[in-house]
Amino acid sequence: xxxxxxxxxxxxxxxxxxxxxxxxxxxxxxxxxxxxxxxxxxxxxxxxxxxxxxxxxxxxxxxxxxxxxxxxxxxxxxxxxxxxxxxxxxxxxxxxxxxxxxxxxxxxxxxxxxxxxxxxxxxxxxxxxxxxxxxxxxxxxxxxxxxxxxxxxxxxxxxxxxxxxxxxxxxxxxxxxxxxxxxxxxxxxxxxxxxxxxxxxxxxxxxxxxxxxxxxxxxxxxxxxxxxxxxxxxxxxxxxxxxxxxxxxxxxxxxxxxxxxxxxxxxxxxxxxxxxxxxxxx
DNA sequence: GGCCAGGATTTAA
DNA sequence: TTAAATCATGGC
Numbered sequence: 001x002x003x004x005x006x007x008x009x010x011x012x013x014x015x016x017x018x019x020x021x022x023x024x025x026x027x028x029x030x031x032x033x034x035x036x037x038x039x040x041x042x043x044x045x046x047x048x049x050x051x052x053x054x055x056x057x058x059x060x061x062x063x064x065x066x067x068x069x070x071x072x073x074x075x076x077x078x079x080x081x082x083x084x085x086x087x088x089x090x091x092x093x094x095x096x097x098x099x100x101x102x103x104x105x106x107x108x109x110x111x112x113x114x115x116x117x118x119x120x121x122x123x124x125x126x127x128x129x130x131x132x133x134x135x136x137x138x139x140x141x142x143x144x145x146x147x148x149x150x151x152x153x154x155x156x157x158x159x160x161x162x163x164x165x166x167x168x169x170x171x172x173x174x175x176x177x178x179x180x181x182x183x184x185x186x187x188x189x190x191x192x193x194x195x196x197x198x199x200x201x202x203x204x205x206x207x208x209x210x211x212x213x214x215x216x217x218x219x220x221x222x223x224x225x226x227x228x229x230x231x232x233x234x235x236x237x238x239x240x241x242x243x244x245x246x247x248x249x250x251x252x253x254x255x256x257x258x259x260x261x262x263x264x265x266x267x268x269x270x271x272x273x274x275x276x277x278x279x280x281x282x
Numbered sequence: 283g284g285c286c287a288g289g290a291t292t293t294a295a
Numbered sequence: 296t297t298a299a300a301t302c303a304t305g306g307c
Binding site: 289 | 298299300301302306307
């Protein structure tokens with residue numbers, strides 16, 4: 001076993017997991033189990049440090065996965081320099097959020113499922129997808145399933161996919177599986193510029209601007225993107241008093257303003273807006 | 283029972 | 296080119 005210990009000032013595991021960038025995690029003991037590809041880590045906070053427990057062979061993977069080489073204090077200080085109230089408040093509330101460096105294909109599947117859907121249901125569908133086609137694994141006496149590989153998906157049918165709560169998105173997922181069988185390798189897109197990479201993603205059925213932006217940000221580590229969903233559109237209209245109606249134009253406005261900080265700032269804002277609404281209900 | 287969820291596609295104007 | 300209708304499904 002390996003243990004990574006990292007100051008929790010800029011690494012709050014709960015906020016990092018709950019800001020909507022990852023769907024494969026679950027409460028476990030005093031913290032969370034986090035799944036990625038076929039791997040898993042147990043993460044918990046203790047005495048102002050975030051601890052990551054994983055197999056020896058996965059140590060480097062999770063060090064990179066949690067982006068532990070990046071200096072988030074400099075991102076945080078650039079937020080303060082903007083003097084934009086909501087952004088400063090959002091960064092203070094989500095100071096410990098990090099953007100995970102996840103598997104690109106896993107992100108593509110996940111965010112196709114996410115369209116016009118809510119997070120609990122997305123999590124549920126992806127969990128069932130892994131249980132149906134993934135491989136059973138065990139870690140700390142706890143069972144989990146790997147994310148299906150191309151080989152795992154060989155005998156997949158559209159009918160099976162409809163049985164795991166995907167709704168009309170089952171057709172998109174099935175189509176994507178067929179594309180992969182026929183040789184699509186989205187990892188190869190990594191050599192492209194962000195603009196070109198987005199164009200390639202948009203060719204896939206079920207992938208629009210927002211889904212593409214999420215795959216770029218969470219799967220390809222492109223921070224010059226700004227996914228606009230229903231929550232961020234609210235932020236744009238209510239807090240930035242923006243007038244554009246088209247979400248892609250809203251996204252471009254943010255990217256143009258924040259450049260390579262856009263993706264990080266977006267996560268602060270998304271997290272803030274959702275938490276605030278949750279609080280206002282009570 | 284209508285509205286909403288990390289929207290995209292299809293069809294109409 | 297932009298606007299509206301349609302797409303499953305569970306929670307509230």
